[in-house]
Amino acid sequence: MKDGFSMEAFRLLNAYRDKHGITVDDEKDLKDQVALVISMTSLRSTLQKVFKDIDQLSSSMVISPTDISKRTYKVVLVDEAHRLRRRKNISCxxxxxxxxxxxxxxINEGTELDWVxxxxxxQIFFYDSNQSIRTTDLPPSRFEVLxxxxxYDSVRLQTQIRSEGGDLFTDFVHRLFDLKLLPHERFESKDFELKLFDSFVAMRGQVFQKEAEMGLSRLVAGFSWEYKTKDKKHRHLYDMTIEGIDxxxxxxxxxxxxxxxAIHEVGSIHTVFGNDLNYIAIVFGKEIDYDPITKAIVVYRDEYKDTNGKNSTDDVDLLFYVKNIYKTLMFRGIRGVYIYVCNPNLKAYLSQHMEIVTGNSENESQVIPSCRISSEPTAGSIPYYDLEIAAGNFSELQQSEILQYIDVEERYQDPQRYxxxxxxxxxxxxIIPNGSICLFERYQGGSRNGLICLVESSSFEDRDFGANYTIKEYSSKKTITDEGWQHQEIILLPKSTDDS
Known part of the structure; x- marks a missing residue:
């Protein structure tokens, strides 16, 4: 798919080549003089991996603003330039x-823009003031000067990059947050899904299904929950609970x-900024709401847990940043955007302008969408064991008598792993409807906390007669001594709509 960003970057670089008489033979020597500056850690790491695998490019070409303070370049492209920082509310x-x-x-006046x-x-700056999300971001006035x-030449990009929703979806989202849509106006497209889910469980199940079908489908949320598990020693805890899901x-x-x-976790604006997802599922948190009396989007400062994001802001600024966060999240979806809303008034407002998915559709969390099972392995199959794994207590003693094979999509076609x-x-x-055929990944090492695990229990003496199996979320506590660590307790947690 062609997009304005890529075409304009390519045009400007070609113009630079023509102006300076750069030929193909010269490019190898100039590679070390060109850099792409990315402020966000997560996006920078992703692009470094991409550049590493492309001929004539190098991971060292993707740098941080701090990196550019250490050496000079002939040409620098700055993506997401609105995220360049000033010395205000930064973490380090x-x-x-x-x-x-x-x-x-x-030290109090210099900015990352000054360094570039x-x-x-x-320099080539790609800038959008509507994607500024914190007070640490440079104000628009700095870029107005440029x-x-x-x-400098100023060029306005005319197309929404990559999204199948296109410019119409971009316009719709801006008018949605600015309360400028007509009564009951909706975005309709045969190529793009925009859905408001009544059930978080159903939305999460849909994310799992889309991930199994095409990959790059993720769950994200606004900053209504503290980051308790940021410290590794607290990774056994949970940051949020929604509809009973930890x-x-x-x-x-x-x-x-x-x-x-990633598919089992919740991302934020910082983890998806600049990236694109086939499907993005967004939890609108408790910090953002709609006031039906004033007919305005409102933000509750006490419910907004990004401390650096709200310090030194007034209510107008904070509302601007929070709205930009959710707009930017919605623009990450290539094929679709799913939404779940915590506050009833905001949910009622959005429901006037989106298709509503009601109820908890149990079939939507099925892991393998199509099941062709055969007695002989194929290039696209993995083992399918005739065991019935108990989602309740451990199953009766059983052995796998017949080994069959089930076709899966290419990404899972590794019978040694899946x-x-x-x-x-x-x-x-x-998360797992009764009777589902589920895909399992063999344990690769590392912490199991928070993972959905297939657990085998067998007696040493009776090993030849089979084993008992169950599936649960794994949780454990460890004690550390001079001799090393050992488990204090292991808990297998159910995830059921039946609280009994």
Missing amino acids: YGDFDKSNTRLGFD LKQSEN KNSKA LRWNSTAKDWINSKN FACKVIGESMNK
């Missing part, structure tokens, strides 16, 4: 001050979207 003043000192700027301007001969300078924020800040546990079984029972029905 030390590195910021060192960069200012290194370049001769006053001083350390590069030519825009009005004769040293959840954790992202376990890594780097390339979270592609991390192993296998499938049927799950019977209701104690996991919030």
Whole structure:
């Protein structure tokens, strides 16, 4: 798909090549003189991996603003330039001050934009004030100065990058948050889904299904919940509970979207900024609401848990940043956006303008959408064991008598790593409907806390007669001594709509 961002970047770089007489033979020598500056850690890590695997590119070409303070470049592209920072409400003043000192700027006045301007001969900034989300982001006035300078050309991109919703969806989202839609006006498209879910459980199940079908489907949320598990020693805790589902924020800040546990975790604006997802499911938290009396979007400061994001803001600024967060999250979806809303008034407002998905559709969380089972392995199959895994108590003693094979999509076609079984029972029905055939990944090492695990129990003496099996969410507590660590307790947690 062509998009304005890519085409304009390509045009500007070609114009630079023509102006300076750069040929294909010269490019190898110039590669070290071109850089892409990315402020956000997660996006930068993702792009470094991408650049590493592309001929003529290098991961070292993707740098942070701090990196550019250490050397000069001929050409610098700055993506998401609205996220360049000033010295205000940042989490680490030390590195910021060192960069200012290194370049001769006053530590209180120098900004990451100043570093880019001083350390590069030519710059290309991709800027959108509607995606500024914190007071640490540079104010629009700094970029207005550049825009009005004769040293720069200003080009307005005309297309919404990558999204199948296109410019019409972009316009719809802006008018949705600005309360400028007509009564009951909706966004309709055969190529793009916009749905408001009545049930969080159903929405999460839909995310699992889309992930199984095409990948790159993630759950994200606004900052209504504290990041209790940010410290690794607290990873056994949970950050939020929605409709009885215990959840954790992202376990890594780097390339979270592609991390192993991302599908089981909740991302934030910081983990998806600049990335694109096939489907994004967004939890509108308790900090954002709709006032039916004033007919306005409102933000509750006490419910907003991003301390650095709200410090030194007035109510107008905070509302601007929070609205931008949710707009930007909605723009991450390529094929669709799913929404769940915590506050009833906001839910009622959004329901006037979106398709509503009601109820908890149990079939939507099925892991394997199509099941072709055969007696012989194929290039696209993995083992399917004829065990019935109990979602309640441990199953009766059983052995796998007949090994069959089930076809799965390409990403799971590794029989040494993946296998499938049927799950019977209701104690996991919030995420696994009774009778589902589920895909399992063999244990690869690392913490199991928070993972849905297939647990085998067998007697040493009776090993030849089979084993008992169950599936639960794994939770454990450990004690550490001079001799090492050992489990204090292991808890297998159900996920059922039946509280009994």
